Amino acid sequence: MTEPARRTLLLAAVGLGLAGCTPDGEREPEATDTSAEIPSPTPTCEPSRPSQLSPTPPLPSASPWPLARTEVEPQAKQSAVRLLEALGTWPRGRRGPDPALERSVEVRGVPTDGAARLVRQARPLLDAGPEATARVIAAQYGGLVGARASVLVPLRQWARAADGAVDTGGATVDVRMTRSPAEGWQVTDLHPSRPARALARPGDLIERVVGEGNRIHLPPAAEADIRAGHLHPKPLRALLTLAERYEIDVSVVHTGHPRNVFGTNRLSDHTRMRAFDVWAVNGRAVIDPATPDTLIDGFMRAAARAGAYNVGGPRLLSGGGFFSDRVHRDHLHIAFDSDR
Known part of the structure; x- marks a missing residue:
C-alpha cells in the first residue's frame, strides 16, 4: 500500500x-x-x-482480529475491534447509517442509546462503495486510567468502486471507553484518523522509509502521516536503522493517537511528531506470550541506541530511558526528544 x-x-x-x-x-x-x-x-x-x-475480483475476507490470552483488559479490546469490524464491513445492499446502526448494536459493549452517535462518528468508514470489508491490523491501548480507556485500532478497508474495481484505504481509530460495575466496558466515542495531504516533494528520507515495505510495515494512517511529513527526521532515521536488523510492524505514528498522554495534560510525543509505536517485531506480536523476551528487549535497546530518549514496552529494562506499564504490554513506544 x-x-x-x-x-x-x-x-x-x-x-x-x-x-x-x-x-x-x-x-x-x-x-x-x-x-x-x-x-x-x-x-x-x-x-x-x-x-x-x-x-469481478472478490473483496478480501474480514478475518476477525484474534485476541491474545494475556490481554490486560480483554473485554475492552474485544468490544473496540468487533465494533469497527462491524461498522467497516457490509455486503452489497447494506451500505449506509441505518444498516451500520443495526450491526453496531449487535456488538457487546455498545450501549443502545449511544449507538447512533457512534455511527455518526464512524462516518469516514461508511463512505466507501456498495460493499466493503474492514480488517483490523492491530489493536493497542492508548491509555488505561481507572474506569476510562483508549484502544487504538489501525485497520485496512477494501471497498467496491462503481466500475467494479477494488479501492483500498483505511484509518486508525481511537476508541474511547468507560467501565461500569453493571455493564463492564462500554464504547463511548470513536475518533477516526484524518491524515493530512501528502507532501508534493517528500524528500529522500520519507521516500526511503515508505519504500522499505518489506522491512517497515505501515498501516494506512501511519503511511499517510509519514507522506504528509508528520514524523520528524530523527524517528525516520531510527526506523531505517532498526530495519537493517529487524522487520517492523508499526501501529501508530501521529493521527489516531490521543493528543495528550492519556489522563494527563501533557502533550504526547506522537502529537509532537516525535514518536512511533510498534506492535510486532519480526512478525511476532509484542502481546503474544510465545514471542521471545530477548527479541523484544533487544529491539528496545536497539531503539535507544538509535537515538530514542523514551522507550516503553512490556518489561522494565535496566538503564535510563526505559519504562513499562499496563498500557505497553501490547506495543512498544519509541519516542525522540528533538525535531531534527
Whole structure:
C-alpha cells in the first residue's frame, strides 16, 4: 500500500482475432482465461467472438482480529475491534447509517442509546462503495486510567468502486471507553484518523522509509502521516536503522493517537511528531506470550541506541530511558526528544 486510498484496476481481457483450430474444427479454449466459457465445437474454423470479461475480483475476507490470552483488559479490546469490524464491513445492499446502526448494536459493549452517535462518528468508514470489508491490523491501548480507556485500532478497508474495481484505504481509530460495575466496558466515542495531504516533494528520507515495505510495515494512517511529513527526521532515521536488523510492524505514528498522554495534560510525543509505536517485531506480536523476551528487549535497546530518549514496552529494562506499564504490554513506544 503506497497511499491511504489506492485503486487496484479490474483486469478485463477482450480477445479479438482468429481462434486456433484443432483438426476436427473444435476451437481451443484460451489458456489465459480459465474463467471464460469454452465455446462449443464447430464444424469449421471461424473468427472467435470477444472473450468474456474476467469475473469481478472478490473483496478480501474480514478475518476477525484474534485476541491474545494475556490481554490486560480483554473485554475492552474485544468490544473496540468487533465494533469497527462491524461498522467497516457490509455486503452489497447494506451500505449506509441505518444498516451500520443495526450491526453496531449487535456488538457487546455498545450501549443502545449511544449507538447512533457512534455511527455518526464512524462516518469516514461508511463512505466507501456498495460493499466493503474492514480488517483490523492491530489493536493497542492508548491509555488505561481507572474506569476510562483508549484502544487504538489501525485497520485496512477494501471497498467496491462503481466500475467494479477494488479501492483500498483505511484509518486508525481511537476508541474511547468507560467501565461500569453493571455493564463492564462500554464504547463511548470513536475518533477516526484524518491524515493530512501528502507532501508534493517528500524528500529522500520519507521516500526511503515508505519504500522499505518489506522491512517497515505501515498501516494506512501511519503511511499517510509519514507522506504528509508528520514524523520528524530523527524517528525516520531510527526506523531505517532498526530495519537493517529487524522487520517492523508499526501501529501508530501521529493521527489516531490521543493528543495528550492519556489522563494527563501533557502533550504526547506522537502529537509532537516525535514518536512511533510498534506492535510486532519480526512478525511476532509484542502481546503474544510465545514471542521471545530477548527479541523484544533487544529491539528496545536497539531503539535507544538509535537515538530514542523514551522507550516503553512490556518489561522494565535496566538503564535510563526505559519504562513499562499496563498500557505497553501490547506495543512498544519509541519516542525522540528533538525535531531534527
